Every structure is written in structure tokens, then in C-alpha cells.
Amino acid sequence: MTEPKTGEMLHLRGNALDKGDPVALPLTQSSMFHLPGAPDGHASYGRVDNPTWAHLEHVLSHLENAPCLSFPSGMGAISAALFATVKAGSRLLILSDGYYVTRLLADRFLSNLGVSVVERPTTAFADGGFDGFDVVFLESPSNPGLDMLDLPAIAGAVREAGGITIADNTTMTPLGQRPLDLGVDVVVSSDTKAMGGHSDMLMGHVASRDTAIMERIEEWRRVSGAIPGPHEAWLLHRGLETLDVRFDRMCSSAQVLAERLATHPAVKHIRYPGLPGDPSHALAAAQTERFGFLLTITLETEAKAEQFINACPLLRPATSFGGVHSSAERRARWGDAVDPAFIRLSVGCEPVDELWQAIEASLNAL
Template sequence: MKPPKTGEMLHLRGNALNKGDPVALPLTQSSMYHLPGAPDGHPTYGRVENPTWVHLEHVLAHLEDAPCLTFPSGMGAISAALFATVKAGSHILIPSDGYYVTRLLADRFLSNLGVSVTERPTTAFAEGGFGGFDVVFLESPSNPGLDMMDLPAIATAVRTAGGLTIADNTTMTPLGQRPLDLGIDVVVASDTKAMGGHSDLLMGHVASRNAQIMERVEEWRRVSGAIPGPHEAWLLHRGLETLDVRFDRMCASAQVLAERLAEHEAVKQIRYPGLSDDPSYALAKAQTSRFGFLLSITLETEEKAETFINTCPMLRPATSFGGVHSSAERRARWGDDVDPAFIRLSVGCEPIEELWQAIEISLNAL
């Protein structure tokens, strides 16, 4: 797997500047452009294009090594990828234990438009084969269970059966896993999470090396109006400039925490792909460059889980993940099929020993 050149990414704009140009990316906050005469080759309207998006997408394309389009949220990106690739009569396959809003989109909207939806659990996703599926939507590691799929094998099998694959890579980012390099057709991600990294924006993106698919995705964005705001695009661009250092700290800290939590008597079960006895370890080692910043622990009771989350001074009790602040939540409260005492823990950028001390003290007090 070829890692993205993040140093080169930092200078994509700088190496194209003219004398006197600002080094920081300007924020273009405009819905209209000065447009006398024929519009060909020029920005036309704020729903169609924006210079701030253009450079952001240039940076994201560098990270994904593929053309990229941005959207106002991760679900905006997922919706665009699906609506650009399915039609009435299509048959899609999605994980039954992945991000629940993707399932809601399929069940409450796609199914009403004549799209047939099948669900399978991550650990048995390939069972039954992929014949008859037009689109196979994957998520690896799964959210929140952290189970993994064999992406290259599934991508090959789906292509052989005549379908295409879409992979949600939110939890790993292009720095940790590169699904397109593993044979996946389309990548989607919520850049609200680690890509932005500061819990202050909603954004998402779609990337693919298939030009026809990207044309459809662009048309969907333009016609539906599912466009990112220029300020959010500017914020995401700024967040990407520190992604490498943040992701490195978060993954390294998650490994340390996972090893220590695995030995703590208050923890009934732990899941982290970087632990050698984790069910996802072999696949994670084969197809990721890092083991990620997400882990899960299951405590003895729901009450103890809530107490731990709400009293640890270095854990923000909040949904979402991937920010510089470590956060935790009990996923059963959203209806995920997990133990009531299951906690998804997103490791942030705090100094590891300070973070561990706070977690250990809170666990010891249960």
C-alpha cells in the first residue's frame, strides 16, 4: 500500500503561488461571480463551484490518489455515492452492523424507490457470494464493532460478479487504509471526524478512479444542491494540514491504551485491531498501515459504563469521534446491537500518560 505524501500535500498550494499571493488558502464567500459574455471555462454560480472547494478537493485527491468531490456531511457523501450508482430494480448489499444511518437511508428511502436491500454482518459478509448485487457497500473496520472485511477479496469477487463496491473509510482515513488501492471502486468518508479533527465542522467526500461514476456524483451534487459551505471547506483544509501529526499521535496512544485496558480488571472485553489476539488483527495487519484511534471496552454494567464516561475528566461524553479531544459513548443508546455496557472510545491528542492516568483513576473508582 503506497502511503500518501503528506509533506507534498502541505505544499500543493505553495508551489503554485505567484509573488505576493497569500500562503494560507483564501476563503471565497460568494454565491455569484462576475460573468460577462459566455460563461464557458469560468466559475458560474455558488451551487456549482467555489474556489475554496476546488483547492480542498485538490488536496483530498492527493491523499486518496483519485479524483475527489466534497459534500456537507459524511451522509451527504454516502447518499451521493449511492444515488449515483443505483436505480429502480438495483440490488444492494450493506453491513447489518455498520453505521446505522447508512442502513436507515437504504431502508427508508432507497427501498421505497424500487431498490432491493440485503444486509449481512461484517464477519459473514462474503457468505452467500455477491451474484446479483449491483452495489456492495462495505465498512471496514465496522462502526462500532471494529470487525474487518477482506477488502481485496471482496472487491475482486464483486467485480467478477458484475457489481461495484463502495467502502466507507471514515474510521481509518487515507493515512491508515487505502481502499482504492485494494480494488474498491468508490471511497466515501465523513471528514467531520479525524480529517477535520477539531469537532467544529460537518463535511464528507467521495473519491473514485472511475470517471463515469465521478461524473454522476458531480451531477448529483450540482442538481440536488448537496454542496459544502465554503467556510466549512476552508476549515477542513486547515484541519488536513495537521492530519498526519494528529493521526500519528492518536493511533500511537490508542495502542498504548488498548494494551493497558486489556489488563484492567474493570474491563470485561476490549476490541482494538492492534491487539494480537483481536479477531481483526490479521486483516488489519494485512491491509492497514496503522491500527486506528478507535477502540471499544465493555464494562460490567450499563450504570458503570455511564459513570465512567461521565466522570473521567479527559473523556468528553459525546457522539461522533476523531477529534483532538478523547471522547466516549455508550453506543446502545442509539440502538446499535451491542452490550448495554459497551463503550466506543475515540482516542485524541492528549499526552498519553495524562490520559491514561485519568482513565485508570475513573475505572478504579467504579
């Protein structure tokens, strides 16, 4: 896989500057542009284009090594990728244990428009093959279970059967896993999470090396109005400038914490792809650059899980993940088919020993 050159990314703008230009990306907060005469080749209207988006997408394209389009949320990106690739009569295959809002979109909206939706669990996703499916939506590791798919094998099989693959890479980012290099046709991401990293905006993106698909997705964005705000685009661009150092810290700390949590008596079960005994370890070692910053633990009871989360001063009890602050939540409260005491823990940028001391103290107090 081709690793993104993050040092080069930091200077994509700087190396194209003229004397006196600002080094920091300017925020273009305008819905109208000065447009005498023919509009071709110029910014025209805020729903169509924006200079702040344009540079953000330049950076995202560098990270993905593919054309990118930005969206106002991760679900905005997922919606664009799906509405641009399915139509009445299409068959869509999705994970039954992936991010639940993707399933809601498919079940409550796409199915009402004549799309046939089939669900399979991650651990048996290839069972039955892929013949007859127009679009296959992947997520690896799955959220929240952290099971993994063999992306090259599935992408190849789907292509051979005449379909296309879309992969949600939110949990890994382009620095941890590169689905397009593994044969996937389209990548989507919620950049609200680790890409932005500061829990202060909603954003998403779609990337693909298929020109026709990207043209269709751009048309969907322009016509539907599912556009990012320029300020949010500016915030994401700023977040991307520290992604490399944040992601490295978060993944390294997650490995340390997982190894320590695996031996704590209060932890009934743990999942982290970086643990040699984890069911996802072999696939993760083969197709990811890092093992990620997410881990899951299951405690004895729901009450103890809540007590652990709420009493730990270095864990924010919040949904979402990927921020500089470590956070945790019981996923059963959103309807995921998990144990009531199952906790998804997102490791942030705190010093790992200080973070472990807080986590261990909260577990010891149960």
C-alpha cells in the same frame, strides 16, 4: 499500497503561488461570480463551483490518489455515492452492523424507490457470494464493532460478479487504509471526524478512479444542491494540514491504552485491531498502515459505563469521534445491537500517560 506524500500535500498550494499571494488558503464566500459573456471555464454560481472547494478537492485528491468531490457531511457523501449508482430494480448489499444511518438511508428511502436492500453481518459478509448485487457497500473496520473485511478479496469477487463496491473509510482515513488501492471502486468518508479533527464542522468526500461514476456523482451534487459551505471547506483544508501529526499521535496512544485496558479488572471485553489476540488483527495487519484510534470496551453494567465516561475529566461524553479531544459513548443509546455497557472510545491528542491516568482513575472508582 501507495502512501500519500503528506509533506508534498502541505505545499500543493504554496508551490503554485505568485509573488504576493497569500500562503493561507483564501475563503471565497460568494454565491455570485463576475461572468460577462460565455461562462465556459469560469466559476459561475455558488451551487456549481467555488474556488475554496476547488483547492480542498485538490488536496483530498492528493491524499486519495484519485479524483475527489466534497460534500456537506459524511452522509451527504454516502447519499451521493448511492443515489448515483443505484436505480429502481438494483440490488444493494450493506452491513447489518455498520454505521446505522447508512442502513436507515437504505431502508427508509432507497427501498421505497425500488431498490432491493440486503443486509449481512461483517463476520459473514462473504457468505452467499455477490452474484446479482449491483452495489456492495463496505465498512472496515465496522462502526462500532471494529470487525474487518477482506477488502481485496471482496472487491475482486464483486467485480467478477458484475457489481461495484463502495467503502466507508471514515474510521481509518487515507493515511491508515487505502481502499482504492485494494480494488474498491468508490471511497466515501465523513471528514467531520479525523480528517477535520477539531469537532467544529461537518464535511465529507467521495473519491473514485472511475470517471463515469465521478461524473454521475458530480451531477448529483450539482442538481440536488448537496454542496459544502465554503467556510466548512476552508476549515477542513486547515484540518488536513495537521492530519498526519494528529493521526500518528492518536493511533500510537490508542495502542498504548488498549494494551493497558486489556489487563484492567473493570474491563470485561476489549476490541482493538492492534492487539495480537483481536479477531481483526490479522486483516488489519495485512491491509492497513495503522491500527486506528478507535477502541471499544465493555464494562460490567450500563450504570458503570455511564459513571466511567461522565467522571473521567479527559473524556468528552459525546457522539462522533476523531477529534483532538478523546471522547466516549455507549453506542446502545443509538440503537446499535451491542451490550448496554459497550463503550466506543475515540483516542485524541492528549499526552498518553496523562490520558491513561485519568482513564485508570475513573475505572478504579467504579
